Amino acid sequence: xxxxxxxxxxxxxxxxxxxxxxxxxxxxxxxxxxxxxxxxxxxxxxxxxxxxxxxxxxxxxxxxxxxxxxxxxxxxxxxxxxxxxxxxxxxxxxxxxxxxxxxxxxxxxxxxxxxxxxxxxxxxxxxxxxxxxxxxxxxxxxxxxxxxxxxxxxxxxxx
Amino acid sequence: xxxxxxxxxxxxxxxxxxxxxxxxxxxxxxxxxxxxxxxxxxxxxxxxxxxxxxxxxxxxxxxxxxxxxxxxxxxxxxxxxxxxxxxxxxxxxxxxxxxxxxxxxxxxxxxxxxxxxxxxxxxxxxxxxxxxxxxxxxxxxxxxxxxxxxxxxxxxxxxxxxxxxxxxxxxxxxxxxxxxxxxxxxxxxxxxxxxxxxxxxxxxxxxxxxxxxxxxxxxxxxxxxxxxxxxxxxxxxxxxxxxxxxxxxxxxxxxxxxxxxxxxxxxxxxxxxxxxxxxxxxxxxxxxxxxxxxxxxxxxxxxxxxxxxxxxxxxxxxxxxxxxxxxxxxxxxxxxxxxxxxxxxxxxxxxxxxxxxxxxxxxxxxxxxxxxxxxxxxxxxxxxxxxxxxxxxxxxxxxxxxxxxxxxxxxxxxxxxxxxxxxxxxxxxxxxxxxxxxxxxxxxxxxxxxxxxxxxxxxxxxxxxxxxxxxxxxxxxxxxxxxxxxxxxxxxxxxxxxxxxxxxxxxx
Numbered sequence: 001x002x003x004x005x006x007x008x009x010x011x012x013x014x015x016x017x018x019x020x021x022x023x024x025x026x027x028x029x030x031x032x033x034x035x036x037x038x039x040x041x042x043x044x045x046x047x048x049x050x051x052x053x054x055x056x057x058x059x060x061x062x063x064x065x066x067x068x069x070x071x072x073x074x075x076x077x078x079x080x081x082x083x084x085x086x087x088x089x090x091x092x093x094x095x096x097x098x099x100x101x102x103x104x105x106x107x108x109x110x111x112x113x114x115x116x117x118x119x120x121x122x123x124x125x126x127x128x129x130x131x132x133x134x135x136x137x138x139x140x141x142x143x144x145x146x147x148x149x150x151x152x153x154x155x156x157x158x159x
Numbered sequence: 160x161x162x163x164x165x166x167x168x169x170x171x172x173x174x175x176x177x178x179x180x181x182x183x184x185x186x187x188x189x190x191x192x193x194x195x196x197x198x199x200x201x202x203x204x205x206x207x208x209x210x211x212x213x214x215x216x217x218x219x220x221x222x223x224x225x226x227x228x229x230x231x232x233x234x235x236x237x238x239x240x241x242x243x244x245x246x247x248x249x250x251x252x253x254x255x256x257x258x259x260x261x262x263x264x265x266x267x268x269x270x271x272x273x274x275x276x277x278x279x280x281x282x283x284x285x286x287x288x289x290x291x292x293x294x295x296x297x298x299x300x301x302x303x304x305x306x307x308x309x310x311x312x313x314x315x316x317x318x319x320x321x322x323x324x325x326x327x328x329x330x331x332x333x334x335x336x337x338x339x340x341x342x343x344x345x346x347x348x349x350x351x352x353x354x355x356x357x358x359x360x361x362x363x364x365x366x367x368x369x370x371x372x373x374x375x376x377x378x379x380x381x382x383x384x385x386x387x388x389x390x391x392x393x394x395x396x397x398x399x400x401x402x403x404x405x406x407x408x409x410x411x412x413x414x415x416x417x418x419x420x421x422x423x424x425x426x427x428x429x430x431x432x433x434x435x436x437x438x439x440x441x442x443x444x445x446x447x448x449x450x451x452x453x454x455x456x457x458x459x460x461x462x463x464x465x466x467x468x469x470x471x472x473x474x475x476x477x478x479x480x481x482x483x484x485x486x487x488x489x490x491x492x493x494x495x496x497x498x499x500x501x502x503x504x505x506x507x508x509x510x511x512x513x514x515x516x517x518x519x520x521x522x523x524x525x526x527x528x529x530x531x532x533x534x535x536x537x538x539x540x541x542x543x544x545x546x547x548x549x550x551x552x553x554x555x556x557x558x559x560x561x562x563x564x565x566x567x568x569x570x571x572x573x574x575x576x577x578x579x580x581x582x583x584x585x586x587x588x589x590x591x592x593x594x595x596x597x598x599x600x601x602x603x604x605x606x607x608x609x610x611x612x613x614x615x616x617x618x619x620x621x622x623x624x625x626x627x628x629x630x631x632x633x634x635x636x637x638x639x640x641x642x643x644x645x646x647x648x649x650x651x652x653x654x655x656x657x658x659x660x661x662x663x664x665x666x667x
């Protein structure tokens with residue numbers, strides 16, 4: 001992908017977002033009638049601004065003939081590590097309530113540390129100790145000191 | 160009355176409570192996701208059975224420590240512990256990366272103290288006068304303030320103004336989610352009742368600033384251990400020479416005045432104060448290009464402004480019962496619980512308590528100066544923890560912080576949504592800071608626009624007929640024009656020199 005394509009994609013996404021803002025704002029009723037501009041007024045204004053900026057960006061991107069515009073963006077990132085982290089976070093956040101803070105955090109911490117570490121600094125025993133100790137300490141702090149219980153989950157673990 | 164206040168505050172129990180409050184406040188402020196507001200809310204019930212001065216003294220310590228503590232994670236982790244410390248990240252983070260974490264922390268602590276003291280002096284001596292000026296502000300004037308504050312986006316957009324505008328507009332759009340001001344009309348919730356109150360600023364900050372970085376660490380995990388080097392730091396005193404101290408006097412005075420002014424204006428808060436002070440100092444500086452690369456000027460502007468907000472926010476709170484920001488609103492609740500009714504008569508009815516608040520603030524700022532400095536070796540040790548261990552721990556703390564903001568798991572899920580939004584921004588070279596500014600100012604912008612138009616029966620002339628509003632609008636246009644001109648000048652200079660000017664580059 002080149003810088004030009006990236007800017008065009010960004011403009012198209014923003015065009016879609018701006019249009020969505022305006023379309024949804026159209027259906028917002030004005031409860032106060034003539035006395036007020038209504039709750040849809042500012043969102044419509046923002047939507048129009050987004051469309052103006054998106055169109056400007058699109059035009060600038062298409063007409064950009066500088067060598068840097070066609071420069072290819074190199075993908076040097078570790079996809080497995082990145083998408084693995086996103087997937088792990090999603091699982092953690094989705095199971096946060098169902099299995100409870102402690103269990104979800106223990107699993108997340110251990111797996112995330114394993115993903116981020118390499119062969120030279122991978123210490124599973126240390127990771128396991130931290131993965132268990134931290135959630136237990138945080139749970140104790142919130143439940144006993146701050147008096148704000150964290151999710152215990154269906155298994156009723158913690159709290 | 161003043162002597163009575165001294166006697167009430169300067170005793171071992173009250174001093175102990177202020178110390179305890181300040182210490183806890185610093186911890187709450189330093190942990191991303193926890194905040195000064197949360198600290199005051201959580202400990203408010205503990206003060207119910209206390210003598211009013213002692214109870215208020217504890218809350219004062221929590222407030223002061225909570226605001227100041229945010230600088231620790233802002234510098235050591237590049238994650239603002241509280242929204243007030245957003246602008247501290249801009250230069251504090253790069254300073255830590257350059258091996259100047261100790262200096263950044265020392266300077267941050269010292270100028271937090273100086274900003275606080277200037278704010279307290281303003282509170283004690285000029286509060287009645289400033290309160291009178293503030294009484295003159297109408298909805299149209301606040302709209303002018305919001306528009307002026309939004310022009311900060313232009314200065315923080317880096318080399319590509321369009322990308323900055325996109326971020327700012329998305330921030331404004333996100334602030335539209337939930338119940339609208341004035342008529343409570345539900346918007347953009349798409350049937351999800353959890354969105355009725357809109358998005359939490361803490362959740363947005365955690366997602367965009369903290370979790371995005373953790374995901375990026377995943378993408379760059381092969382170089383994670385190689386890029387991690389233990390930061391060596393050395394600090395004498397507060398890390399600042401007498402020459403630097405003298406050079407920074409105009410910066411600290413201007414930034415503190417901005418902090419006091421923003422603190423007095425209801426609904427804005429420390430984050431905006433820090434950003435305005437940072438931008439002002441950048442525009443005023445002889446070397447604006449160095450801002451964002453790790454210089455003390457940025458840290459000083461941000462920290463002195465956000466701490467001066469404390470004194471400023473208490474001016475309308477005590478004189479008129481108007482809280483300047485969220486934590487001041489909670490503080491107001493604390494005063495009412497103890498039978499203290501803020502208003503013009505507060506000095507007659509509860510003079511000893513009011514003077515006690517002044518003294519407690521001063522004592523708390525001194526404790527903050529000592530405790531944070533003494534704790535520096537411990538705080539800086541955070542940098543020694545390997546990133547593959549530290550980042551997952553931060554992630555868990557972020558989720559806990561997001562959950563505890565409203566005690567609901569929905570906010571934890573929102574963190575991931577905002578983290579992915581932050582990732583989208585990184586991928587498309589869109590700066591994140593304007594997003595936060597747009598989000599913070601969105602509701603203020605809309606509410607005051609609609610209120611002003613209601614009061615003027617729909618006439619837009621109200622915005623040019625009000626002198627205060629007109630001044631802010633003119634200032635906004637001038638500021639925006641100057642920034643655009645400056646950007647174009649830099650672009651032309653770069654092109655003339657044959658350098659490549661990538662318009663998609665993110666701000667420093």
